Amino acid sequence: MARIESAQVPLPTCAPSSAASVPAATAHPRHSALVRITHWITTLCFLALLVTGFEIVISHPRFYWGETGNVRTPALFQIPIPASRHLVQTGYGYVLPDQNGWSRYLHFQAAWIAVLTGLLYVISMLFTGHLRKDLLPNRSDLSWRSFSTTLASHLRFAKPSQQEAWSYNLLQRLSYLFVIFVLFPSVIWTGLAMSPAFVSAFPATVNLLGGQQSARTLHFFVSLALLLFLLVHVGMIFLAGFSSRMRAMISGQPLTHKERT
Amino acid sequence: MTNPASRKLSRRKLIVGGLAATAGVAGLGVAARIAQKYGLVPPDHGGIYGLGETLTYASQRLLTRHSLAREFPKSQISQPPFANEVEPPSDQFKRFQAGHFADWRLDVDGMVARPTSFSLDQLKSYPSQSQITMLQCEEGWSYIAEWIGVPLSHVLDVVGALPQARYVFYFSIEPDTWETIDMAEALHPQTLLTYGMNGDELPVGHGGPLRLRVPRQVGYKNVKFINHLTVSDNLKGFGKGLGSASADAGYAWYAGI
Numbered sequence: 001m002a003r004i005e006s007a008q009v010p011l012p013t014c015a016p017s018s019a020a021s022v023p024a025a026t027a028h029p030r031h032s033a034l035v036r037i038t039h040w041i042t043t044l045c046f047l048a049l050l051v052t053g054f055e056i057v058i059s060h061p062r063f064y065w066g067e068t069g070n071v072r073t074p075a076l077f078q079i080p081i082p083a084s085r086h087l088v089q090t091g092y093g094y095v096l097p098d099q100n101g102w103s104r105y106l107h108f109q110a111a112w113i114a115v116l117t118g119l120l121y122v123i124s125m126l127f128t129g130h131l132r133k134d135l136l137p138n139r140s141d142l143s144w145r146s147f148s149t150t151l152a153s154h155l156r157f158a159k160p161s162q163q164e165a166w167s168y169n170l171l172q173r174l175s176y177l178f179v180i181f182v183l184f185p186s187v188i189w190t191g192l193a194m195s196p197a198f199v200s201a202f203p204a205t206v207n208l209l210g211g212q213q214s215a216r217t218l219h220f221f222v223s224l225a226l227l228l229f230l231l232v233h234v235g236m237i238f239l240a241g242f243s244s245r246m247r248a249m250i251s252g253q254p255l256t257h258k259e260r261t
Numbered sequence: 262m263t264n265p266a267s268r269k270l271s272r273r274k275l276i277v278g279g280l281a282a283t284a285g286v287a288g289l290g291v292a293a294r295i296a297q298k299y300g301l302v303p304p305d306h307g308g309i310y311g312l313g314e315t316l317t318y319a320s321q322r323l324l325t326r327h328s329l330a331r332e333f334p335k336s337q338i339s340q341p342p343f344a345n346e347v348e349p350p351s352d353q354f355k356r357f358q359a360g361h362f363a364d365w366r367l368d369v370d371g372m373v374a375r376p377t378s379f380s381l382d383q384l385k386s387y388p389s390q391s392q393i394t395m396l397q398c399e400e401g402w403s404y405i406a407e408w409i410g411v412p413l414s415h416v417l418d419v420v421g422a423l424p425q426a427r428y429v430f431y432f433s434i435e436p437d438t439w440e441t442i443d444m445a446e447a448l449h450p451q452t453l454l455t456y457g458m459n460g461d462e463l464p465v466g467h468g469g470p471l472r473l474r475v476p477r478q479v480g481y482k483n484v485k486f487i488n489h490l491t492v493s494d495n496l497k498g499f500g501k502g503l504g505s506a507s508a509d510a511g512y513a514w515y516a517g518i
Contacts, residue, residue, distance in 0.1 A: 056399075056401070059399075059400040060398075060400040060401035060402055062402075063400075065397065067333070067337060068337075068395065068403045068405050069338050069407065070339075070343040070402035071343065071402065072341065072343050073343075085400055087345075087346075087400065100399060100509030102310070102511055103514060105310035105511075106310060106313075107316055109312060110313075112317070113312075113313075118349075156394070181366025184339075193398075194395060195517065195518035196330060196476065196477050196479060196518065197427045197478065197518060198324075198325065198517075198518070199331060200328040200331065203331050206331075212403060213403065216401060220389070
């Protein structure tokens with residue numbers, strides 16, 4: 001019913017020209033309910049993991065390579081921040097309060113929820129066509145020309161076209177695929193490789209990474225990559241139109257009720 | 262959008278959703294009972310982090326009950342092994358130290374057929390075991406050492422731990438320093454009452470004269486200066502009943518992660 005009505009209503013004069021393809025799509029949400037729910041659960045978990053991960057790191061802000069590392073062995077690098085324990089000499093002359101208890105509890109709980117949510121998302125995308133339709137680049141877009149055009153418009157901070165409110169562009173698709181299938185699996189792997197009980201059953205998890213301290217260092221860098229993605233992602237949302245992108249991910253409708261009617 | 266068709270659809274969705282939710286809750290109830298029966302629920306399962314802790318502990322018990330901690334070649338032993346600082350020793354400890362720990366006792370009581378007080382020499386007379394394993398602190402640092410001692414399972418055999426035992430408490434001579442492990446960990450072949458390190462006596466800095474090594478769990482489960490074990494079928498009566506001083510202080514009881 002709604003679709004027929006909206007097709008009959010003349011387009012408002014202020015609508016951009018490309019909006020012709022929009023009304024047909026308004027009957028469907030921009031993002032499916034499953035995508036929206038898993039997106040926000042993952043967001044909450046990631047923020048919890050980020051904060052608690054930082055809290056855990058500040059108890060020993062030194063990083064190593066190989067199997068072992070402690071204050072008596074040379075460090076790969078040390079983050080120049082104050083620490084929450086007094087083992088590491090930071091030069092600040094004070095020790096921050098220890099927050100590791102709840103940080104570790106919350107870190108592992110958020111990891112569990114994020115992993116289960118991620119599994120639900122990845123398994124469901126195989127059935128719903130989300131992977132094929134929304135994430136895998138269109139064949140026509142897989143050209144150097146198309147890639148450089150999209151990249152150039154991003155580098156100019158150009159406002160995205162109306163079309164992009166309804167579909168991911170090539171760079172978005174590639175970066176989401178990278179986050180889902182490279183960064184998240186890597187952060188899970190490097191995390192598990194630090195668990196003494198897990199690696200007792202699956203020693204290859206840590207041996208392939210070159211040792212437990214290497215796993216810790218890699219976990220830190222993959223987390224930084226995910227943080228970088230988060231910052232760019234949020235920046236892009238502001239650039240593309242904060243309220244429309246947020247509405248699309250919350251209610252599924254990029255346009256307000258007024259804009260739709 | 263408020264036509265009867267869509268309202269009917271949402272009612273159907275509501276019923277299906279309600280049934281699914283009820284089945285889910287009932288399923289969770291059954292799962293909780295099964296988990297409890299097979300010892301898959303950690304003592305700190307309550308509270309807001311209980312879900313994560315229970316998932317971790319249950320998965321580890323299902324996946325890694327018998328797996329062995331990684332052992333390393335001699336060449337990978339940390340030189341020198343790093344000793345985390347300890348509180349200044351109490352006068353009581355200093356007296357034992359002055360006598361080269363000749364009078365140190367390990368009292369074992371609780372659900373055992375023969376409560377026993379062991380001297381270090383008695384413990385050393387049992388078949389010894391050595392392992393080159395990593396000790397990793399929850400802070401992030403680690404080292405590898407050779408640990409020499411008697412498997413806890415052997416001592417539990419000697420005292421005749423009763424079949425209904427579920428946990429082993431282990432207490433340090435230092436106040437408020439105690440932990441528990443479940444029987445899977447207590448009977449694990451690498452869980453060691455350690456009195457030697459790298460071919461020598463276990464240094465005081467590393468917990469000498471007696472430290473419990475639980476190589477599949479992080480540092481704080483590896484309590485130093487052990488002088489008392491209690492075998493039990495529950496965790497009540499000590500601290501907040503969470504099974505360890507660390508858990509009372511807000512750290513996870515199960516530290517295998």
